[in-house]
Amino acid sequence: xxxxxxxxxxxxxxxxxxxxxxxxxxxxxxxxxxxxxxxxxxxxxxxxxxxxxxxxxxxxxxxxxxxxxxxxxxxxxxxxxxxxxxxxxxxxxxxxxxxxxxxxxxxxxxxxxxxxxxxxxxxxxxxxxxxxxxxxxxxxxxxxxxxxxxxxxxxxxxxxxxxxxxxxxxxxxxxxxxxxxxxxxxxxxxxxxxxxxxxxxxxxxxxxxxxxxxxxxxxxxxxxxxxxxxxxxxxxxxxxxxxxxxxxxxxxxxxxxxxxxxxxxxxxxxxxxxxxxxxxxxxxxxxxxxx
Amino acid sequence: xxxxxxxxxxxxxxxxxxxxxxxxxxxxxxxxxxxxxxxxxxxxxxxxxxxxxxxxxxxxxxxxxxxxxxxxxxxxxxxxxxxxxxxxxxxxxxxxxxxxxxxxxxxxxxxxxxxxxxxxxxxxxxxxxxxxxxxxxxxxxxxxxxxxxxxxxxxxxxxxxxxxxxxxxxxxxxxxxxxxxxxxxxxxxxxxxxxxxxxxxxxxxxxxxxxxxxxxxxxxxxxxxxxxxxxxxxxxxxxxxxxxxxxxxxxxxxxxxxxxxxxxxxxxxxxxxxxxx
Amino acid sequence: xxxxxxxxxxxxxxxxxxxxxxxxxxxxxxxxxxxxxxxxxxxxxxxxxxxxxxxxxxxxxxxxxxxxxxxxxxxxxxxxxxxxxxxxxxxxxxxxxxxxxxxxxxxxxxxxxxxxxxxxxxxxxxxxxxxxxxxxxxxxxxxxxxxxxxxxxxxxxxxxxxxxxxxxxxxxxxxxxxxxxxxxxxxxxxxxxxxxxxxxxxxxxxxxxxxxxxxxxxxx
Numbered sequence: 144x145x146x147x148x149x150x151x152x153x154x155x156x157x158x159x160x161x162x163x164x165x166x167x168x169x170x171x172x173x174x175x176x177x178x179x180x181x182x183x184x185x186x187x188x189x190x191x192x193x194x195x196x197x198x199x200x201x202x203x204x205x206x207x208x209x210x211x212x213x214x215x216x217x218x219x220x221x222x223x224x225x226x227x228x229x230x231x232x233x234x235x236x237x238x239x240x241x242x243x244x245x246x247x248x249x250x251x252x253x254x255x256x257x258x259x260x261x262x263x264x265x266x267x268x269x270x271x272x273x274x275x276x277x278x279x280x281x282x283x284x285x286x287x288x289x290x291x292x293x294x295x296x297x298x299x300x301x302x303x304x305x306x307x308x309x310x311x312x313x314x315x316x317x318x319x320x321x322x323x324x325x326x327x328x329x330x331x332x333x334x335x336x337x338x339x340x341x342x343x344x345x346x347x348x349x350x351x352x353x354x355x356x357x358x359x360x361x362x363x364x365x366x367x368x369x370x371x372x373x374x375x376x377x378x379x380x381x382x383x384x385x386x387x388x389x390x391x392x393x394x395x396x397x398x399x400x401x402x403x404x405x406x407x408x409x410x411x412x413x414x415x416x417x418x419x420x421x422x423x424x425x426x427x428x429x430x431x432x433x434x
Numbered sequence: 435x436x437x438x439x440x441x442x443x444x445x446x447x448x449x450x451x452x453x454x455x456x457x458x459x460x461x462x463x464x465x466x467x468x469x470x471x472x473x474x475x476x477x478x479x480x481x482x483x484x485x486x487x488x489x490x491x492x493x494x495x496x497x498x499x500x501x502x503x504x505x506x507x508x509x510x511x512x513x514x515x516x517x518x519x520x521x522x523x524x525x526x527x528x529x530x531x532x533x534x535x536x537x538x539x540x541x542x543x544x545x546x547x548x549x550x551x552x553x554x555x556x557x558x559x560x561x562x563x564x565x566x567x568x569x570x571x572x573x574x575x576x577x578x579x580x581x582x583x584x585x586x587x588x589x590x591x592x593x594x595x596x597x598x599x600x601x602x603x604x605x606x607x608x609x610x611x612x613x614x615x616x617x618x619x620x621x622x623x624x625x626x627x628x629x630x631x632x633x634x635x636x637x638x639x640x641x642x643x644x645x646x647x648x649x650x651x652x653x654x655x656x657x658x659x660x661x662x663x664x665x666x667x668x669x670x671x672x673x674x675x676x677x678x679x680x681x682x683x684x685x686x687x688x689x690x691x692x693x694x695x696x697x698x699x700x701x702x703x704x705x706x707x708x709x710x711x
Numbered sequence: 712x713x714x715x716x717x718x719x720x721x722x723x724x725x726x727x728x729x730x731x732x733x734x735x736x737x738x739x740x741x742x743x744x745x746x747x748x749x750x751x752x753x754x755x756x757x758x759x760x761x762x763x764x765x766x767x768x769x770x771x772x773x774x775x776x777x778x779x780x781x782x783x784x785x786x787x788x789x790x791x792x793x794x795x796x797x798x799x800x801x802x803x804x805x806x807x808x809x810x811x812x813x814x815x816x817x818x819x820x821x822x823x824x825x826x827x828x829x830x831x832x833x834x835x836x837x838x839x840x841x842x843x844x845x846x847x848x849x850x851x852x853x854x855x856x857x858x859x860x861x862x863x864x865x866x867x868x869x870x871x872x873x874x875x876x877x878x879x880x881x882x883x884x885x886x887x888x889x890x891x892x893x894x895x896x897x898x899x900x901x902x903x904x905x906x907x908x909x910x911x912x913x914x915x916x917x918x919x920x921x922x923x924x925x926x927x928x929x930x931x
Binding site: 444446449450452453454457465467468469470472473498499500501502503531532535539562563564566567568570571574575578579585626637641642644645648657658660679680682683684685686687688689690692693695696697700701 | 850869901
């Protein structure tokens with residue numbers, strides 16, 4: 144199986160190219176009349192290959208195949224940070240980003256919140272979760288309540304652990320900054336989509352002496368978190384965090400599938416670089432254009 | 435504790451004081467150095483310049499009032515350029531607080547200068563919740579998402595909107611934003627509907643979008659107040675952004691100075707520790 | 712049941728929106744379903760705003776009632792919420808002070824209180840950036856030194872005073888920074904992160920649509 148998995152990226156890349164070269168021109172002939180948008184077939188192929196890879200690795204994981212996932216120090220630090228908060232008798236502050244629930248970063252953050260809530264419930268450490276959007280509030284409350292209930296700590300759960308603070312970015316930030324200075328949380332965990340407030344929050348947390356862990360897929364905010372936080376999850380590490388914390392093979396399968404596609408993309412980029420360098424890459428470039 | 439140790443562990447309030455001075459000082463003693471125009475700003479300017487008379491542009495006010503110092507000058511240069519070229523404008527916002535009223539206020543103020551008529555030369559559609567759905571939905575029908583404009587006038591009563599059904603009728607989208615919405619204007623609107631998108635974003639966000647400009651998914655980019663100042667220069671109308679450039683210059687130089695000082699303190703401290711050891 | 716129904720809804724909605732991209736809206740049922748679904752989403756989005764109003768009132772009202780630590784702030788929050796919201800909800804036909812048009816109470820509070828307060832908060836970034844840069848930007852290693860030098864060059868390049876200084880060293884230096892740093896190194900790094908994050912998002916979406924990832928519902 145392991146040997147196969149090494150040649151699979153090459154085989155699928157070949158298949159991918161074959162589809163582009165043969166199927167697309169045939170379908171494109173009657174593109175104007177058909178209900179199917181043949182000009183978007185390249186995207187469809189990518190979606191299918193990607194889905195197949197994720198599902199295949201998930202299946203292998205289900206069957207018991209050991210999947211290696213590198214250590215992510217920022218995620219390992221979450222447990223350590225909650226432990227520190229428990230020792231100090233201070234709360235853990237978790238912010239699931241400042242974006243709506245339809246943003247995938249927020250969903251990832253809510254998943255991580257579920258894991259963090261399990262740890263805080265286990266140690267009975269106070270948890271504070273200020274949110275910016277009502278739907279995030281509903282999802283956050285559900286996730287935290289479930290974590291406390293599953294660990295038999297229903298009595299320790301309070302509906303106001305997750306609270307709506309303000310809908311406006313800076314009103315939210317000033318409220319949370321005030322919370323940081325008054326409550327002095329032992330740990331601040333920032334996960335999800337952050338914007339201009341990233342440094343305002345992280346610097347205040349730093350001034351309050353909290354241990355800080357951040358994770359965002361927004362490249363523009365990474366420098367601020369790196370400067371002011373102890374650990375930072377970058378890009379896809381945020382999406383990996385929930386699977387990593389759960390340690391469930393089913394979830395880890397998704398991560399491996401994603402890595403596999405990344406290898407394919409790297410191969411495709413290299414092919415493109417070579418072709419374009421030799422000035423014969425026009426046709427190849429067109430394969431990736433979407434109408 | 436010697437001088438360099440003190441520098442290494444300087445109280446952050448001294449830094450705050452220096453920042454305040456360097457922001458205020460240039461407004462009292464302006465320097466007004468020339469601004470260099472980056473290719474990304476030039477590209478956005480050229481894209482608007484090449485639009486024919488009476489084209490229709492969607493201008494977005496996707497920013498919160500908190501960033502107006504950086505973003506509003508961009509909206510103003512965009513409006514100047516569009517109205518001056520006799521281009522018709524449809525404004526939208528994905529920001530609930532302040533977005534619709536800022537669009538209303540700034541657009542009407544500029545329209546008055548150019549003698550433009552609401553409903554004929556420009557329309558403000560206002561805000562609708564769930565931006566991803568709004569952006570995608572406008573690809574099929576703008577009226578389905580916005581049955582009325584910001585002041586509750588049905589779209590059918592606005593002559594301009596009778597010509598605009600979806601993105602196919604929009605020649606260019608000029609996004610001014612301070613948040614992640616820009617990603618969706620590119621990945622949904624430009625990728626799926628092919629309408630060219632040019633953006634003005636805060637300086638912090640700008641480095642991310644160079645990749646999109648280079649890939650042709652974004653037609654030009656304004657980065658923060660500097661981008662707006664460059665555009666003002668291209669329009670030949672120096673205004674707010676150009677004035678703010680001195681304060682920004684001094685602020686950048688202060689940060690460089692502080693970093694330099696911090697490093698000298700750090701190395702001096704390390705050397706001393708080494709000697710003691 | 713509590714899990715199955717949301718998973719089925721997530722699966723169907725996700726599938727329709729993902730597949731509809733490949734069909735013309737005017738020719739297929741799936742293509743027509745997409746705009747319909749998107750209108751539903753915007754309507755539901757509007758209703759959720761009430762959830763927020765209820766939560767903020769409950770949390771702060773409880774704090775005031777029980778005289779919790781910092782209850783004064785909660786009282787101020789409650790007053791602000793209602794002073795801002797109530798007049799804007801009343802019809803402007805009753806009085807020009809109601810509604811949210813120019814000259815209304817809402818507009819006045821927004822223009823002269825809310826807007827400057829928000830701008831002030833954003834302005835504080837300048838102070839925080841300076842202090843964070845001062846504290847964190849140390850040439851502790853070779854990588855940190857490269858980062859520091861590049862940051863210094865870009866900061867100089869972005870402002871007229873710095874640019875004048877760079878031009879005094881070499882006239883084409885600002886253009887080189889634009890070409891090699893911003894459109895070279897910066898762009899390559901950003902692309903790497905963007906591609907990685909996009910794949911992560913796609914994989915997560917797939918897991919949600921297929922019901923493998925249920926932690927966001929409190930399951931798993």
